[in-house]
Amino acid sequence: MIERIVPLHIGSVDISYTNSALLMTIAVALITLLLVAGTRRRAMVPSRLQSIAEMSYEFIAAMVDENIGHEGIEFFPLVFSIFMFVLFGNMLGLIPYSFTFTSHIIVTFALAVFVFLVATLVAFARHGIHFFSFFFPPGAPVFMAPILVPIEIVSYLSRPVSLSIRLFANMMAGHTMMAVFAGFTITLGLFGFFPIAINVALFALEVIVTALQAYVFTILTCLYLRDAVHLH
Amino acid sequence: MPQLDFTTFAPQLFWLAVSFVVLYGLMRWLALPRVGQVIAGRREHLSRDLTRAADLKTEAEAALAAYQKTLADARAAAQAALRETSEKLAAEAAARQQQLSATLAAQVAAAEARIAAMKEQALADVRGIATEVGGAVVEKLIGASADAAKLRTAVEHAAERAW
Numbered sequence: 001m002i003e004r005i006v007p008l009h010i011g012s013v014d015i016s017y018t019n020s021a022l023l024m025t026i027a028v029a030l031i032t033l034l035l036v037a038g039t040r041r042r043a044m045v046p047s048r049l050q051s052i053a054e055m056s057y058e059f060i061a062a063m064v065d066e067n068i069g070h071e072g073i074e075f076f077p078l079v080f081s082i083f084m085f086v087l088f089g090n091m092l093g094l095i096p097y098s099f100t101f102t103s104h105i106i107v108t109f110a111l112a113v114f115v116f117l118v119a120t121l122v123a124f125a126r127h128g129i130h131f132f133s134f135f136f137p138p139g140a141p142v143f144m145a146p147i148l149v150p151i152e153i154v155s156y157l158s159r160p161v162s163l164s165i166r167l168f169a170n171m172m173a174g175h176t177m178m179a180v181f182a183g184f185t186i187t188l189g190l191f192g193f194f195p196i197a198i199n200v201a202l203f204a205l206e207v208i209v210t211a212l213q214a215y216v217f218t219i220l221t222c223l224y225l226r227d228a229v230h231l232h
Numbered sequence: 233m234p235q236l237d238f239t240t241f242a243p244q245l246f247w248l249a250v251s252f253v254v255l256y257g258l259m260r261w262l263a264l265p266r267v268g269q270v271i272a273g274r275r276e277h278l279s280r281d282l283t284r285a286a287d288l289k290t291e292a293e294a295a296l297a298a299y300q301k302t303l304a305d306a307r308a309a310a311q312a313a314l315r316e317t318s319e320k321l322a323a324e325a326a327a328r329q330q331q332l333s334a335t336l337a338a339q340v341a342a343a344e345a346r347i348a349a350m351k352e353q354a355l356a357d358v359r360g361i362a363t364e365v366g367g368a369v370v371e372k373l374i375g376a377s378a379d380a381a382k383l384r385t386a387v388e389h390a391a392e393r394a395w
Contacts, residue, residue, distance in 0.1 A: 001234050002237065002240040002243075004243070008243075013242055013246075014239065014242045014243050015242065015243050015246040015247070016243045017243075017247065018240070018243050018244065018247070020240075020243075020244050021243065021244075021247030021250075021251070024247055024248060024251035025247075025251060027255075028251050028254055028255045028258070031258075031259075031263075032258045032259075032262070032263055035259070035263035035264070035266065035267055036262065036263055036266060038267075039266050039267050039270045042269075042270050042273065044274055046270075050270070053267050054267060054270065054271055057264065057267045057268065057271065058271065076264070077256065077259050077260040077264055078256065080259055080264060081252065081255050081259045081260075084255070084259070085251075085252060085255055101244070101248075103235070104234075104235050104240075104244060105235050105236075106235075106240075106241045106244050106245060107244055107245075107248050110245055110248055110249075111248075111252075114252075168235075172235065
């Protein structure tokens with residue numbers, strides 16, 4: 001539920017600072033804190049916090065390198081920001097009474113469209129008009145073009161939709177299910193033990209899902225950027 | 233469904249844009265270079281240490297080889313000196329031995345010559361005495377002195393028979 005903490009308006013546009021915005025701010029602050037405070041001592045033998053910072057760095061760096069290639073290094077900060085933002089958004093939502101901003105379709109859709117636009121712009125910048133050859137698979141017979149090209153265009157345009165709905169649906173479903181079982185706990189009184197036990201298991205599952213969905217979102221971002229850089 | 237409440241879209245989009253831009257800026261220009269620097273620094277440090285360890289190992293091996301070479305040289309020199317000295321000593325000893333045996337041989341020869349001379353002398357003396365004794369015996373027995381030449385011949389004969 002979106003709650004306006006500080007109502008704000010620019011002209012007629014509502015830009016109130018909501019609980020969603022608060023969680024985004026917390027996520028940005030925590031990510032920055034993790035990376036900056038973690039590497040504060042620049043230790044040869046890293047502390048726990050520094051290990052987490054370095055592992056996330058090397059994890060995303062390896063993903064970018066494997067999926068986009070060496071020229072993908074320029075997208076590394078972007079991919080890293082997306083991964084950390086989605087991961088922290090998902091994870092912070094697991095804290096009771098907090099809010100999951102990635103469970104709102106408008107947020108995931110905006111992120112997905114942003115990724116889509118970046119990929120498309122990169123593709124145009126790299127390949128110019130040649131980019132349109134992406135919609136016709138190489139080696140296919142020419143007479144198939146009337147069928148293949150529309151299919152490819154539709155599949156390309158549906159990328160932001162599938163990317164955003166996957167993340168949104170997973171987050172909303174998982175977190176809603178936990179809320180539902182938590183509700184059962186109260187209505188069942190003494191027998192509320194069972195929904196709690198289920199919720200404990202669900203919580204473990206949700207922790208995995210949050211990390212997995214962040215990973216999926218990020219790797220698909222990498223794949224779209226790979227297509228943009230290499231076309232086929 | 234709160235997700236489809238369109239009135240919340242504008243504030244969500246606005247703050248998403250603000251947060252993400254801030255996050256991207258912080259990551260791009262502050263956090264990621266720092267972490268990258270730390271990782272690169274460690275990698276460099278490790279490779280530097282490894283290179284130094286390899287250098288030290290090569291140095292130690294060189295030192296060992298030099299030590300072994302020095303040792304072998306010293307041993308060879310010692311053996312050469314030993315051999316030379318023993319050869320010199322052996323030569324000296326042989327020379328001394330030879331000299332000694334030559335001296336001894338000369339002395340032996342001189343002694344033998346002296347003995348032979350003395351023996352000759354003694355034999356000659358024996359014959360003179362025998363001749364004298366024979367002359368005296370003959371004079372006592374027959375009262376006349378015997379012929380000296382005959383006596384000497386008889387003594388010669390007897391001496392010849394005696395040895």
